[in-house]
Amino acid sequence: MPNGGPEIEQLIQLLARLPGLGPRSARRAVLHLIKRKEQLMIPLSAALDRAVAAVRTCEVCGNVDTASPCSICADPRRGESGILIVVEDVADLWALERAGVGNVRYHVLGGVLSPLDGIGPDDLHLDGLIERAPAYGEIVLAMNATVEGQTTAHYITDRLAGTGIKITRLAHGVPVGGELDYLDEGTLSQALKARTAL
Numbered sequence: 001m002p003n004g005g006p007e008i009e010q011l012i013q014l015l016a017r018l019p020g021l022g023p024r025s026a027r028r029a030v031l032h033l034i035k036r037k038e039q040l041m042i043p044l045s046a047a048l049d050r051a052v053a054a055v056r057t058c059e060v061c062g063n064v065d066t067a068s069p070c071s072i073c074a075d076p077r078r079g080e081s082g083i084l085i086v087v088e089d090v091a092d093l094w095a096l097e098r099a100g101v102g103n104v105r106y107h108v109l110g111g112v113l114s115p116l117d118g119i120g121p122d123d124l125h126l127d128g129l130i131e132r133a134p135a136y137g138e139i140v141l142a143m144n145a146t147v148e149g150q151t152t153a154h155y156i157t158d159r160l161a162g163t164g165i166k167i168t169r170l171a172h173g174v175p176v177g178g179e180l181d182y183l184d185e186g187t188l189s190q191a192l193k194a195r196t197a198l
């Protein structure tokens, strides 16, 4: 039985769809917003409006930013290392950036191969990666340590076979089944430093 009016109920239902929030937390969050309308609810609404208008997916790497190409692709210093790190999701890119991995560039696949879920090569941004790869001296496969992540890494390695491009993967500081986004920055930057050749 809804407590507030339909507008409040809709807000709760939308927030409940966010990762990490269920209906109970969403209800608490909405109540908190309503109680702090001036300090929180109005600025949040304005920030959402601005983000909706500004947000872009980078046409080069798949990162989200307010410009395309994104600030990482547009920064010439980022190309100097010759390292391109392939990640499943923007969250992984952000995790690596938080870990301060240095002047590297990224490629966001937008998922992993998963025959069971009907996700094949055409559903991922693989062609863009194959196209970009020759411009880099090293491709680091930073998929999550899941079966699907490793299957995807093998597929990319096969696609790039014979190109002579050096391919590496994150070292096994990354726990099996581990998702990059949940690793602490130290572990992540260590896993990159100790990466191994494929």
Ligand code: ZN
Binding pocket: 058, 059, 060, 061, 062, 063, 069, 070, 071, 072, 073, 074
């Ligand atoms: Zn980009």
